[in-house]
Amino acid sequence: MSDKLFRLDAGFQQYDWGKLGSTSAVAKYAAHSDPSVKIAEDKPYAELWMGTHTNVPSYRHDDKASLRDLISSNPKEFLGEDVIKKFQSTTELPFLFKVLSIRKVLSIQAHPDKALGKILRAQDPKNYPDDNHKPEMAIAVTDFEGLCGFKPLEEIADELKRIPELKAIVGDEIAESFIKNIKPHAVKGSSEDSENKKLLQSVFGKVMNASEPTIAENARLLVKRAETKPEDFNKPDLPQLIIDLNKQFPDDVGLFCGCLLLNHCKLNAGEAIFLRAKDPHAYINGDIIECMAASDNVVRAGFTPKFKDVKNLVDMLTYAYDPVEEQKMKTDAVPKSSGAGRSVCFNPPIEEFAIIQTTFAESTGTRHFEGLDGPSILITTSGNGYISSEGTKLKAEPGFVFFVAPNTAVDLEALDTDFVTYRAFVEAN
Template sequence: MESEDELQMLRCSVKNYDWGRPVGDSQVARLFSLNSGSEQEPGKPYAEFWMGTHDSGPSFLLSGDENESLKSWLSRNPLVLGEKVLEKWGCDLPFLFKVLSVAKALSIQAHPDKELARTLHKLHPDVYKDGNHKPEMALAITEFEALCGFVSLEELKVVLRTVPEVMGLVGFGHALPVFGLTNQDKEETIKRELAAVFTRLMFADKNGVTESVGKLISRLTKETQVRELTDKEALALRLEKQYPGDIGVIASFLLNYVKLNPGEALCLGPNEPHAYISGECIECMATSDNVVRAGLTPKQRDVQTLCFMLTYKQGPPEILRGLPINPYVTKYLPPFDEFEIDRCILPQGESVTFPAVPGPSIFLVVDGEAIIKVGGSVRVHIVAEGDVFFAAANTQVNITKSSDLILFRAGVNSRFFQASQD
């Protein structure tokens, strides 16, 4: 492999979804502007910075023909992906790398597994753009808030007892079986009753939802005068300001409310409900853009598919804090083959080596600058914030003469290569 194939600087894509953060308060806006050389547009929300090969937001090579996409270049140079990656995923990156800047809540949503994704793509290719699943991981850059997965059985009982607006929409008759359940009951029995409650709530009459949200906000506003609201109640007030009269305001009580500190990560498997609320994160996922939405959104909703597809697993999600690889690099390993994330915080003057791995990598410089060398090559690359580069499989990346560098790397999960050797 020629050295110029081992490292490719990339120009990447941006998404201006309405939940994004404004210029001046958005990592996405800053990084995209530095990466592309384009002016930031005041008044426009900057939501997602995409690094990868997905057709909805492709990356392009800065060397050679600047109109050539990374996907096209990979199809001409498949060996840079590595033998194991080519064998499993073909001539494409199996992961999509992103930065998210979240000002207001994203939709209550889930991502389909592979079987459902293929079906949805076949039936509605205009809505579900590809046939792949989309497990993902969010790694907090700032404090990051999210709703993720269903609350425990005991917390569900508390919600039904203490949030009358939930009970009003679900109906006492549909909620009653929940109170007879214990954790000793069969898991499938508990899931069936949770599914019945959630489905009833999400299919509630629109006028009834508007009325119930109004009652909830009125009640909580009065109660703020005599007591401190719970985190969930305070969140409901915030969500209602963003999405007035939306069923997601009430449905949020059935989901776990999670606050990540910088450096903490959340894994989201297929068919798990979630909604990002606020903050900025690095995100990585299987190469897909399939989303099934059912609340907190002006976009198209598919309530029936969402309620059908969910696993209805209960309890708080696992928070990943990463595995220290050396003093400067922390690795985040989700339970998915397609991806992993490394976070590198390198003080001025220090050096670090990312060893050669059997699959491709994408690096993003978030802050600072450094000199990059590939393997034993004498050629150097100077990189600074906003720079994104692709490193071929079996390429060692040496970082030297750093100026307080913060860098993230996405690659194929190390456990995938270990398992393929067994």
């Protein structure tokens, strides 16, 4: 049994919003990698967790030792000295790697950065249990829909003109001021840009602070408009989105602060978004690979029965207003890798993680990877192949998860052109 490369058993969570039965990638991966898991077709399978989080720890497949215990017993070998120094932990990975299968919208939320995380925790430890930041990245495994960042300003201005229910909530004064004063082509970081953000904050703040009866009354009119006058909306997919999400969360403020103010983001399989600190977002449906820093710091805005901290939320957001195409991630080349297939790296502007996607759509064969200086976790999402290193050769099938120790070269061998893997890693340098 190698300590450099080994299979992991990953646990799963059955939250209510998960896809049902075998329509869920999480269920398929869990059942294929562990034949004792029998899929119940009427039960939700929401999240597969790969890592050292104590809620759902991963175990070494061969001897059922927990990855957390393995790391704690020999952190230098499993994390590497540089990663230990950088992240100040000898027990856990700096990232949590997941598969999510989403059937129902998750709450509209934003995550504080490190500085704000510390302040919130000091003020309200019950709602903010830790002070870390929580950058998140999502790569679509199937087609994915979400809400991500504020819409461009002229689009919101257009909605204030077209949709009386939004204007009724925002009020004539703030609506007119927004329409009249925005400078959609302001240079980022300029004083015009910061005035734009203040105008956007005033609109969002008004929506978030509206009374429940006001929201409910206007939500019903908005849904009626979506059903009977879809041409009133400035995007063809918006009426159906409103109708669908209202079925999941009737009369919710999320119809306004989410559907009308945030970008409706659609990803094709293989595309990714990085969710910056303090940017509002919500997942609507699809199967995704998600990676995040280990944290539970969430401030919620809508589509949730949970606590909404409206004041902190309205104060904290960046109010960036980029079109959705700009929120999608670009990929980098993967250095120190060669051979068959194709590897690209999704590398967000944070230290805790990046993800390498490897595909073999053109031809089967073997691709070689030099060692990375930190630990990594790899999952096969489709097709069949092998992963090998220094005499260890392991079958890689859908849902099979592997740990790769620092400074360990590996080969991925594709047996078919469907073979796809995702590898989350952290590097100290």
